[in-house]
Amino acid sequence: MTYAVFVDGQEGTTGLRIHEYLAARQDVEVLRIDADKRKDPAERARLLNAADVAFLCLPDAASREAAAMISNPRTCLIDASTAHRTVPGWAFGLPELCKSQREAIRTAKRIANPGCHASAFILALRPLVDAGLLAPEALVSATSITGYSGGGKGMIGEYEAGGNTKLLSPRPYALGLAHKHLPEMMAHTGLKTAPVFMPIVGNFYKGLAVTVPLHLSQLRAGTQAEQVQQALAAHYEGERFIRVMPLRDADTLAEGFFDVQGCNDTNRVDLFVFGSETQILVMARLDNLGKGASGAAVQAMNVHLGLEESLGLV
Ligand SMILES: NC(=O)C1=CN([C@@H]2O[C@H](COP(=O)(O)OP(=O)(O)OC[C@H]3O[C@@H](n4cnc5c(N)ncnc54)[C@H](OP(=O)(O)O)[C@@H]3O)[C@@H](O)[C@H]2O)C=CC1
Numbered sequence: 001m002t003y004a005v006f007v008d009g010q011e012g013t014t015g016l017r018i019h020e021y022l023a024a025r026q027d028v029e030v031l032r033i034d035a036d037k038r039k040d041p042a043e044r045a046r047l048l049n050a051a052d053v054a055f056l057c058l059p060d061a062a063s064r065e066a067a068a069m070i071s072n073p074r075t076c077l078i079d080a081s082t083a084h085r086t087v088p089g090w091a092f093g094l095p096e097l098c099k100s101q102r103e104a105i106r107t108a109k110r111i112a113n114p115g116c117h118a119s120a121f122i123l124a125l126r127p128l129v130d131a132g133l134l135a136p137e138a139l140v141s142a143t144s145i146t147g148y149s150g151g152g153k154g155m156i157g158e159y160e161a162g163g164n165t166k167l168l169s170p171r172p173y174a175l176g177l178a179h180k181h182l183p184e185m186m187a188h189t190g191l192k193t194a195p196v197f198m199p200i201v202g203n204f205y206k207g208l209a210v211t212v213p214l215h216l217s218q219l220r221a222g223t224q225a226e227q228v229q230q231a232l233a234a235h236y237e238g239e240r241f242i243r244v245m246p247l248r249d250a251d252t253l254a255e256g257f258f259d260v261q262g263c264n265d266t267n268r269v270d271l272f273v274f275g276s277e278t279q280i281l282v283m284a285r286l287d288n289l290g291k292g293a294s295g296a297a298v299q300a301m302n303v304h305l306g307l308e309e310s311l312g313l314v
């Protein structure tokens, strides 16, 4: 069977990456919009309603506008923006979230693709909450280091134009402690309080790593780093795109530095636990355009259509 697929926002960073993923697919017919009409609501509506699956690779407002244009009950929307991630009726597009998530994605006609930082944070902590090691009431913090493609075309242009020495050093941002990923970070881990979250953008194109530092005393009494790593391994047993590294990963410790770009050009997420007798670091790394956006969106489409989940992904 051939599926008609349209990418609204096809010229954007995530849209272009989705097209790259789909280019080699024989089971997908990509519907394209004329470049000069790519913001024309009527033409967008026509193509959105002609698609079996439509990806929204747009800013939040344009994504909401697109969702309101759908009149075809067959059309399944997969939205890469933040707009619908905690909206009832929209399935969260993270198949590895929990045992029932694939069925939710399969049966949904509205799928909200997770954010890049949020994907890493949720994949790192949801197993600990589900296993009862981390209480929903826990107060946690997190940092994320990301490549500048995370900011889309605008930020890519800024970094690649050169000439601004400030961009040469890592830049913490969202210092108002109200990053747009906080709602989904809470909703899909079960945490009752937003993490204190500080993302940092660096002078490299893509790659992302979220770190959650924890005192072992914040976890269930008696929990050691071993139990945390085992909880991750158990939760993701058999998951094609999640790799749980050995506790205190020897290769990373031997190198002395963590490679934030270690998952680039894949749809994989690597999860690490480093620890002392009293403290741990739980780290998740991914490609912000892979499992952090476009790869995740293609995987969600594969799950929804009942196709081999890794089709077209590595
Ligand atoms: N970059 C990343 O790592 C990630 C991004 N996302 C999210 O995915 C979405 C897309 O991000 P990204 O691809 O990076 O953004 P970009 O800015 O690179 O691309 C957005 C695209 O949307 C188009 N667009 C804007 N408004 C409209 C409109 N009204 N109608 C039609 N097209 C429109 C733009 O067209 P034009 O080029 O003409 O301006 C542009 O091509 C965003 O919500 C982003 O937050 C999610 C996860 C990670």
Ligand SMILES: CC(=O)N[C@@H](CCC(=O)OP(=O)(O)O)C(=O)O
Pocket (backbone or CB within 6 Å): 080, 081, 082, 114, 115, 116, 117, 146, 147, 148, 149, 150, 151, 152, 155, 180, 181, 199, 201
């Ligand atoms: C460097 C940078 O600006 N990164 C973006 C990531 C955006 C993202 O993940 O997009 P959505 O949440 O819309 O899906 C940010 O932190 O806002």
